[in-house]
Amino acid sequence: MAAMTKSSKALGVICTIWTSNDDLLQGHAEELDLGSDDDEPLLIPSKHKKSKQHAKPLKIIPTGSDGSSSNSEDSEDDDGPTTMANMEARSRALDAKAALEANLDVEEIQLAALQGQDEEEDDDVDMDGEIDDGGEAFHLPTAEEREEERKSGGPDVHVVQRRMRECVRALGNFTKMAAKGRSRSEYTEQLISDIANYYGYNEFLAEKLFLLFPVAEAIEFFEANEIARPVTIRTNTLRTRRRDLAQALVNRGVNLEPIGKWTNVGLQVFESSVPIGATPEYLAGHYMLQAASSFLPVIALAPQPNERVLDMASAPGGKTTHIAALLQNTGVVFANDTNKQRTKSLTANVHRLGCKNVVVCSYDGREFPKVIGGFDRVLLDAPCSGTGVISKDSSVKINKSDRDFDLLSHLQKQLILCAIDSVSPESKTGGYLVYSTCSVMVDENEAVVDYALRKRPNVKLVDTGLEFGREGYTKYRGKTFNPTLRLTRRFYPHVHNMDGFYVAKFKVERKAKTRVAADDNEQVGSKVVIEEEEQKSDSGKEHVSFDPEEDKPYLHEAIRRRMKSKGLRPLPRTKVSAVVQSADA
Ligand SMILES: C[S@@+](CC[C@H](N)C(=O)[O-])C[C@H]1O[C@@H](n2cnc3c(N)ncnc32)[C@H](O)[C@@H]1O
Numbered sequence: 001m002a003a004m005t006k007s008s009k010a011l012g013v014i015c016t017i018w019t020s021n022d023d024l025l026q027g028h029a030e031e032l033d034l035g036s037d038d039d040e041p042l043l044i045p046s047k048h049k050k051s052k053q054h055a056k057p058l059k060i061i062p063t064g065s066d067g068s069s070s071n072s073e074d075s076e077d078d079d080g081p082t083t084m085a086n087m088e089a090r091s092r093a094l095d096a097k098a099a100l101e102a103n104l105d106v107e108e109i110q111l112a113a114l115q116g117q118d119e120e121e122d123d124d125v126d127m128d129g130e131i132d133d134g135g136e137a138f139h140l141p142t143a144e145e146r147e148e149e150r151k152s153g154g155p156d157v158h159v160v161q162r163r164m165r166e167c168v169r170a171l172g173n174f175t176k177m178a179a180k181g182r183s184r185s186e187y188t189e190q191l192i193s194d195i196a197n198y199y200g201y202n203e204f205l206a207e208k209l210f211l212l213f214p215v216a217e218a219i220e221f222f223e224a225n226e227i228a229r230p231v232t233i234r235t236n237t238l239r240t241r242r243r244d245l246a247q248a249l250v251n252r253g254v255n256l257e258p259i260g261k262w263t264n265v266g267l268q269v270f271e272s273s274v275p276i277g278a279t280p281e282y283l284a285g286h287y288m289l290q291a292a293s294s295f296l297p298v299i300a301l302a303p304q305p306n307e308r309v310l311d312m313a314s315a316p317g318g319k320t321t322h323i324a325a326l327l328q329n330t331g332v333v334f335a336n337d338t339n340k341q342r343t344k345s346l347t348a349n350v351h352r353l354g355c356k357n358v359v360v361c362s363y364d365g366r367e368f369p370k371v372i373g374g375f376d377r378v379l380l381d382a383p384c385s386g387t388g389v390i391s392k393d394s395s396v397k398i399n400k401s402d403r404d405f406d407l408l409s410h411l412q413k414q415l416i417l418c419a420i421d422s423v424s425p426e427s428k429t430g431g432y433l434v435y436s437t438c439s440v441m442v443d444e445n446e447a448v449v450d451y452a453l454r455k456r457p458n459v460k461l462v463d464t465g466l467e468f469g470r471e472g473y474t475k476y477r478g479k480t481f482n483p484t485l486r487l488t489r490r491f492y493p494h495v496h497n498m499d500g501f502y503v504a505k506f507k508v509e510r511k512a513k514t515r516v517a518a519d520d521n522e523q524v525g526s527k528v529v530i531e532e533e534e535q536k537s538d539s540g541k542e543h544v545s546f547d548p549e550e551d552k553p554y555l556h557e558a559i560r561r562r563m564k565s566k567g568l569r570p571l572p573r574t575k576v577s578a579v580v581q582s583a584d585a
Pocket residue numbers: 031032033034035036037294312313314315316317318319320336337338339342363364365366381382383384
């Protein structure tokens with residue numbers, strides 16, 4: 001019996017998506033947006049793409065069954081010989097058929113979760129699209145049996161598939177479907193463990209991701225992470241028009257289409273006989289290779305000509321160059337990134353795309369607004385766990401721990417306060433901050449935004465202006481957030497066919513002094529208490545008040561990372577601690 005392997009066989013596919021992007025992306029790909037601040041290559045080809053068909057990708061936003069089988073003329077029942085003229089149509093029909101067949105898997109999971117299944121069912125389509133003859137009754141293993149299974153090298157792939165389906169089914173209709181005497185948490189635990197095994201995650205992350213969704217949807221999410229997202233490019237309107245760019249690329253043998261109504265600069269590339277990252281148009285800066293999701297924060301930011309904009313964590317510059325284009329090369333964009341190495345590709349992109357209004361700098365974002373403040377708009381595309389881009393970087397599946405999320409969320413909270421304090425509430429045209437991440441985790445998104453709302457009473461959330469996306473959580477696993485968090489937007493691979501992403505937009509207002517009458521209104525004029533709000537001045541210095549003791553572990557880690565990035569052997573943790581203590585003294 002074949003034992004399970006990491007990131008092994010996928011359960012099926014939810015939607016028809018191009019699965020071999022690596023060839024398309026040869027050449028310069030430095031602008032692809034990853035969520036980590038490490039020195040990983042910026043384009044990590046997906047190694048574990050699982051797809052039962054190699055059909056053309058679906059459009060961005062519509063996913064699943066809509067769209068892939070739309071071309072009814074392309075009927076596979078046509079018996080005539082295949083000719084040059086009908087070859088493409090036939091191939092599309094086959095793709096559509098394969099997509100439909102593969103979709104059965106997830107659809108069945110959804111059905112099972114919603115209704116439970118008739119126990120007397122004879123034939124059953126299993127998760128791998130095969131017929132399950134019913135066989136023996138499903139048996140949820142006991143703790144001892146699971147331990148035994150682990151010792152013997154893990155369960156067989158078919159056993160896991162069946163068990164996952166049965167657990168989803170039981171959790172969808174617990175009273176009817178669950179075995180007597182077994183608890184919901186036993187089924188959940190088993191399902192998470194199988195998901196981790198099947199898709200190659202550590203159990204910690206598998207659970208964290210699983211808990212974000214209803215049971216059947218969680219499977220869709222994990223499935224979508226096995227499939228590459230569509231290749232997309234953004235027209236650089238400083239150099240060309242989308243129509244002209246599309247024509248030039250079509251002439252080179254590129255098959256493309258506009259991404260969707262929500263962007264007038266995006267193109268989705270279906271196939272190409274030339275590497276998209278090395279065409280003359282690419283080299284001349286007519287476009288940026290950029291994930292569709294990373295258009296969203298800039299659309300939400302909506303910079304206006306002549307404004308001063310800060311892009312606080314900007315390398316390699318996908319969003320900076322988009323902002324510069326929306327400013328039509330007027331005003332100024334401060335493109336900052338703490339990682340000097342990464343600012344090289346940022347600078348290269350700024351030059352290639354002909355952005356003349358960009359100043360590149362390299363500070364820790366937490367030094368703003370001391371470095372410079374008073375911006376009309378600030379974008380904080382924060383360093384994050386990258387849990388929205390697992391299909392691009394599958395290492396996330398196993399390299400994230402609880403501590404990483406603590407560190408990230410702490411850094412994000414520090415950065416967001418500095419970003420808020422860098423916005424000028426006096427701005428005549430702006431006064432906005434957009435916070436974004438390519439993470440789907442609540443700790444890095446809603447929890448950070450909610451924290452900012454609590455710490456800065458002069459900011460409020462406003463509509464992002466984005467036409468789609470799910471509402472942000474206002475409640476999550478016992479935590480209650482500010483109700484305006486619903487104005488923030490979440491994007492998911494399995495829902496929108498784009499990387500997982502999060503966008504929040506704040507309006508920064510003047511720091512009002514609240515006058516509170518000591519007694520009642522009648523007494524105004526006799527005794528008035530002026531209550532200063534928590535924040536004190538525009539310099540921002542006083543705003544970020546973190547406890548130095550609490551910060552020590554984070555500082556230690558920053559020192560070790562900096563040494564590593566300089567090629568030095570990081571000091572052992574105990575020594576770093578001594579360095580920090582002597583610096584304190
Ligand atoms: C998600 S990436 C940014 C992608 C970029 N906005 C784009 O569109 O191309 C996050 C960036 O944050 C940077 N970063 C990490 N910690 C930072 C800090 N403390 N201050 C400023 N930048 C930081 C990383 O070097 C990384 O380039």
